[in-house]
Amino acid sequence: MRPLFHPALEDLKPEAILYALSDPERVAIFAQIAGVGSSGTCTALANLGGRVIPKSSLSQHMKVLREAGLIRGERQGVEMRNHSRCQEVDQRFPGLIAAILSAYGRPPAATSAG
Amino acid sequence: MRPLFHPALEDLKPEAILYALSDPERVAIFAQIAGVGSSGTCTALANLGGRVIPKSSLSQHMKVLREAGLIRGERQGVEMRNHSRCQEVDQRFPGLIAAILSAYGRPPAATSAG
């Protein structure tokens, strides 16, 4: 397992963020992580929208979110803790995350871009 | 050639909008249409970013933008006039278009979501 890649703030690309959030399943995952604030483990995220996401698919989703710069994942023992990078992203692209979550009917959490 | 489909305001889906604008080429097309205000014909849009977009690809791009509800196309004689639906989209998802265009470094035009 190679170390997880997280883009630097100046390397964030709007197209990657929009693409990552153009899938409602990923939006649900992201909103959950951003809402909870942290500690969104993969297993905890596997059945958000009434269907169980296969873990290989979930892993791919996490990778897309991570490489878009939306979340940060760090290994903590056996599991992976994921937390949002909303504040960072908001520095770089003010209002973007909030507008997107709001369009999806998911009011951004206080801990994130709000 | 079947008549062009344009979604009603209440049928706009954030995922379609984000997907449509997750491609820099489409963003360039959309920004051009939104900036000019109208009369963005396909041939006028074919070489925005230093490369000539094949017309079949361009037609697909226009379809994606149209079906996301971002532009409206109407036949005017031989050619097709495209104009943005920014104001409508902004009613439905306030601030979304502005935040996205701003993230791409394309300040939204006064005629659109500003």
Add this chain to the structure above:
DNA sequence: TCAACAGTTCCGAATTTCTGAACTACGGAA
């Protein structure tokens, strides 16, 4: 009717996405 033009549709190739199976990484028990 014919030609030219603007854009769409068709279709095969290339790319991407999905997901079960195999695998890696870590922690605990013996």
Add this chain to the structure above:
DNA sequence: TTCCGTAGTTCAGAAATTCGGAACTGTTGA
């Protein structure tokens, strides 16, 4: 150390999507 269970990643083949040249549709003008 070795073995086992858990969490998540990577692999690989099938399915779906995207790209773009060629053919086509629809319009204008001669």
